[in-house]
Amino acid sequence: AQTVTQSQPEMSVQEAETVTLSCTYDTSENNYYLFWYKQPPSRQMILVIRQEAYKQQNATENRFSVNFQKAAKSFSLKISDSQLGDTAMYFCAFMKLVNYNTDKLIFGTGTRLQVFP
Amino acid sequence: EAGVTQSPTHLIKTRGQQATLRCSPISGHTSVYWYQQALGLGLQFLLWYDEGEERNRGNFPPRFSGRQFPNYSSELNVNALELEDSALYLCASSVGGGVMNTEAFFGQGTRLTVV
Known part of the structure; x- marks a missing residue:
């Protein structure tokens, strides 16, 4: 079974700064999307x-942008020049391909991201 | 073009009752997914319908059921409601029909509260 782990429940960043959200996943599949x-x-x-x-x-x-490290099963999200409108919950998700067809997410x-002015 | 629409927006039910949630996919989409988002948890996959058939089911008891209609809209039924069923229920649609397209579009959800 596939699992997705986000180890940062909350993050904060000042407007215009850069923030990175972490995500790791576990799978034995070779064909998938993140x-x-x-x-x-x-x-x-x-x-x-x-x-x-x-x-x-x-x-x-x-x-x-993302930093995708397939061997390490890591998929982090970098948000540059953060804006107030980026304040939100961010979810990392995995989808395997079944016979080259899509499957569930x-x-x-x-991770709850708060952007401060 | 209309996005994925869900109704009702909010639903309050008493423990033991039944709840029916509805979802209309984007025009041309044949796949509908249902997810449960309980407080503090991520989205848990419930059900997947494509072209009128149930394609996959998540780890939920049988009192969670649904169907997809010929126009590809879908219903999620939850019987014998329990307090822990209180959650945001999200519906998503995608092109489906075996077409290789990974983008799922989400509705704004139905907030179900069981009291």
């Missing part, structure tokens, strides 16, 4: 960034 989702107070889960396990290059989406317990 995600970071953001859940603001509105409760809506929003996809932040996605990484294919077969790609060595780290994914980047504007101010958001397995989530970590989340």
Whole structure:
């Protein structure tokens, strides 16, 4: 079975600074995807960034980037130039591929990020 | 284009009652996923429907059940409600149908409170 661990229940950062959220996972699968989702107070889960396990290059989406270490099963999220609107719960998630089809998402317990002015 | 919509937004039930939660996926999406988000926990996978069939089920008792209708909307039913069923229930949809697409879009959830 796959598990996702987020060891930082809460983090805080000052506006314009950089923060890194940690995530580790455990799997015996070789084909899978990793995600970071953001859940603001509105409760809506929003996809932040996605990484294919077969790609060595780290994914980047504007101010958001990941450090994907496949051998170490680590998938951290770096937020640069933090903005007040980045305040939210952040969830790391894992999805295995079943016969090259998508499967359910397995989530970590989340990290609450507070951005201070 | 409308996103994933869930109803009701809030639901208060008494222990032992039944709750019915509804989800309408994005137009063109055939896969619907249900997740439970209890306080302090991450999202726990409940059920996955694709093209009208149950594809996978999480580690929940049988009193959690659901279905998917021909228009791909879905219902989650929780029977014999217990206090610990109080949670945010999130629905997500994706393209499904065997199409290789990993992006799931979430609704805003139904907050179920059992008293």
